Amino acid sequence: MKNWYLLLISLMAALALFLILSLFYGRNTQKSLELDSPIRIILKSLDGEPMDFWDVVNRGIDEAAREFGVQVVVTGPRFEKEINDQIDIINRAIELSPPMLIVAATDFKKLVEPIKRANKLDIPVITVDSGVDSDIPVSFIATDNIEAGKKAGEEMKRLMEGNPRKELAIVSHIRETATAIDREAGVRAALEGMNIIGTWFCDVEQEKAYKISLELLKNENLGGIVALNEVSTLGVTKAIEELGLSDKVIAVGFDNAIQELSYLESGILKATVVQRPYNMGYLAVKTAVQYLSGESTTPFVDTGSILITRDNMFRREYQELLFPFGQ
Amino acid sequence: MKINFVPGTLEARIYTIFTIMVFAAIFIMQMVFFRFTMDTVRSSTLENNHTLLRQLVVQIDSYISSVERITRSISGDRDIQNFLENDGFVDPGETEQIRKSLNNYIKAREDISDILIVYHDGTVLSGELEAEVNPWVSVLDMDWFRGALERNGQTYVSSSYVQNIMAGRYTWVVSLSREIISEWTGESLGVLLVDLKFNRIEELCRSLVVGAKGYDFILDRDGNYVFHPTQQLVYSNLRTEPVGEILALLGSHQGRAFKEGDRYFMVETSGLTDWHIVGVSHDSDMITDWKYVQITYGFIGLILFLVVGLATNRISSGITKPMHRLQDIMKTVEKGEFHLVGEIKATEEIRELARDYDIMVGRIRELVAANTREQELKRKSDLKALQAQINPHFLYNTLDSIIWMGEMGQNREVVKMTSALSKLFRISISKGQEIITIRDEVAHVQSYLTIQGMRYQDKFTYLIDIDPELHDYPILKITLQPLVENAIYHGIKESEGKGFIHISGYARDENIIITVKDNGAGMTPMELEDLISGIETAPENRPKLSRQGMGLRNVHQRIRLYFGPQYGLSCESSLSSGTIMTIRLPLKEWEA
DSSP states (O other), rough: OTTHHHHHHHHHHHHHHHHHHHHHHTTTTTOOOSSSOOEEESSSSSSSOOSHHHHHHHHHHHHHHHTTTTTTTEEEOOOTTTTHHHHHHHHHHHHOOOOOOEEEEETTTHHHHHHHHHHHHOOEEEESSSSSSSSSSSSEEEEEHHHHHHHHHHHHHHTTTTOOEEEEEEEEEOOTTTHHHHHHHHHHTTTSSSEEEEEEEOOTHHHHHHHHHHHHHHHHHTEEEOSSHHHHHHHHHHHHHHHHHHSSSEEEESSSOOHHHHHHHHOOOOOOOEEOOOHHHHHHHHHHHHHHOOOOOOSSSEOEEEEEETTTOOHHHHHHSSSSOOO | OOOOOOOSHHHHHHHHHHOOOOHHHHHHHHHHHHHHHHHHHHHHHHHHHHHHHHHHHHHHHHHHHHHHHHHHHHHTTTHHHHHTTGGGGGGGHHHHHHHHHHHHHHHHTEEEEEEEEEEHHHOOOESSSSSBBBBTGGGGSSSHHHHHHHTTTTTTTEEEEEOOOOTTTEEEEEEEEEEEEOOTTOOOEEEEEEEEEEEHHHHHHHOOOSSSSEEEEEEOSOOOEETTTHHHHHHHSSSOOHHHHHHHHHHHOOOOOEEEEEEEEEEETTTOOOOOEEEEEEEHHHHTTTTHHHHHHHHHHHHHHHHHHHHHHHHHHHHHHHHOOOHHHHGGGGGGGGOOOOOOOOOOHHHHHHHHHHHHHHHHHHHHHHHHHHHHHHHHHHHHHHOOOOHHHHHHHHHHHHHHHHHHHOHHHHHHHHHHHHHHHHHHGGGSSSSHHHHHHHHHHHHHHHHHHHHTTEEEEEEEEGGGGGGSSEEEEHHHHHHHIIEEEEEEETTOOOEEEEEEEEEETEEEEEEEEEOOOOOOOHHHHHHHHHHHHHHTOOOOHHHHHHHHHHHHHHHHHHTTTTOEEEEETTTTTTTEEEEEOOOOOOOO
16 A cells, blocks of 8 residues: 555554553553452451451441542451351452452461461461461551550550559450450560469350359459450459449450440450451551552551540540440 | 655655654643643543542541430430439349349440449449440549549540440440530549440441542541551551541541552541541542553554555645655656646646746747748758859869860860750759759769769760659759769779769659669778768768768758658678669659
8 A cells, every 4th residue: 555654654653642641641640459259357346246356347448449449349257257158258369369368267277278278379367466387478467466455455454553452463365366366465574573462264255254253353362364355354344343342443444345345444454455447447448459559568557556544544545446436 | 657755855844844743743642631631631530539428527526426416315314313412322122223224325325335323432333224334444543433533514525445345245336425424513533434336436447538549537536546447457557547647637638638659648637526537538549540541542543544554645735745746757857758737636836837847848838849940941051052063173174175175176075065964953952942853963973974974984884764754743942963983983983994874864763763783892890880870960960071072971961851851871881892872752743
């Protein structure tokens, strides 16, 4: 064809036009991450009460998914103790080859196996709240539980000044859980040099924590109990309330169940360390998006913890943390 | 046709300039339009968002004012006023009555969480029948209580907070409180508190949001958050809002909208609550379709460019194509051919040019033809002049011979030679005619041979053998004589022994062939070649030639001039076997 070269020049110029236009205006539009399939998020439990820890984590997840324009699917076992269920759910999620797995591990050791499987299939994994005994996860988004434990311990130390009873006890939830181990380590670090008579495990059963506490409170020298999670705290405070020992035995707990806040207000519980579950969910998805966009991520993201006492519980900035909207 | 894409060619130049210009024009246009479209879309979106925001303010206000009416009607209620007036607290029955009537108000609306009446001593009378008062709360320190007292009977609208006044209940509320003032005495009787579940306002804020990333939040008069969809992120600094800027904006008069990063903030203040409602729109939400717009623009630009490009190509080739044709035809002039362009499809200017060219070529053709004719005439006259020249040497020798014979008293020989000379001259002149009959030509050469024969006695013999049927055919005069002269001087004279000249003539294939053959010295191939090339070459190109050569050339050229290029003289010879000259003429009758 006689006009081949004209056509060529035309096309080239047109292409240049197109490209320049795209380039010129491309930077005005914020690039959102395009994923083939949704990010799979497997939490510890889904069947909890509204407003409990995992429900708030979920809200954070939803907000981040909305902000970064990514699709997420949140699943999980009904209860936290159903470890095998969670492993099955992870295995099923791996079959769908999602771009990213976010897992709140119900067990520090047993969850390593499915996460290794995901890694073999090149599915990156982020752990949230509770990690696993492995280097595979690209990031771990959780409360720094040692730090949280220290906060509880330091408050306990402060409150114990002038208390004639000198012995201290720790009521923990599960022996082999990372959160329990870390929190206890933090508490013990802060209470260095004080008389800790021991750690008792309630196996995440409030009734058991209550009974343990009743036994502990028979000790006339016991001046304080640090409870390491919600269930433990509720068991301990219930026992203290029933025995009317709130003036003599100082209770410092964890988490922010409504009942705990009520105890906090009435002075039975002196302080509680709360996590930021909303931020946990939000930052898990945000970190996933950063990782998938090729940005650098850090292996550990601390979502922070706050010591709540009767004095600050109604402060504006903590109100929504303690009493989420929509209650 | 070959295209050489050199910027020098007209086509390339037109195309290049057009392309660049069109490109620039489309590019600029696209930029301007795109910008314009973007700005228009953005500002209209912002305008819409602003309208929505105002609507939100109106809705919040009307919602709050509807609740305010309730507070008015409760605080003005006769029974309640009487009850408070008479310190009815002492009577449990009456207290129960009042609480029930408050409870009815609560039941009437889903969004009211509680209605309370608080005495100045801090006693709380709740409309929630089952609930107990939280013993840890000091009511008199609450913002809503103090706010109500400060306003002297006007409604105080609190910010949002967690209401903990009832034991074991923590509810997000916005409180409307007002001092209950006695209608009779004007004394303060207590404070009425209506707690609104915050859900309604939250729902309103969440529902009137534009785009996937847009959101609304509310600040109270001091810049604290009444509502923010992601308050936890805000309080943990994972997200920041330009609260300071917003408050500064409200103080000044610079309008109520600004942009920070890719977020647009608009602020409307609710008159009833003193809340600043901030609408945030995200740029990426406004430009969700801009990718599409961009592609559309690009595509339109592309098509436009192609269309214009093709059109330009058509125009430029429309101009240059006839010009190329013109050029091609003009180039043939270099080869000496004068072709006419004729009628061509082109613009008026080119057609005009072609017409003018045709006229010019026509002229040139005529001139060339005239020139050729003149040249021919000139040559003919030159040749005529040449042929008319009788070798003076020959004449002198002949006359010398006659004198010599006269002195010897050889009268018969004198007469014979003189009459032959006379005949020779008569035919030579032949009334100035160029064409004569073969008969005359033969007589002419006969006379010549007679003279030469007498001069070179016993040197040669000859035989003229022309087909008598040919005698009346025309021939150019003095064609044979130079051939015979050549045969004598270069053939016979140069060789030993007696020579023989044989002239023969016959017709063959519409041609008359006359050969002059001698048995003289002949020529070497080189000499022959030299002679032939000398004969063939025009005299103006090779003026120097022997006299004999000139004579032969003269014959050859004249024959060709008169009868055409296929006729003329040819020559074959070899050393010592003589030479044969052949004349080829058309077998053509006389023309009148």
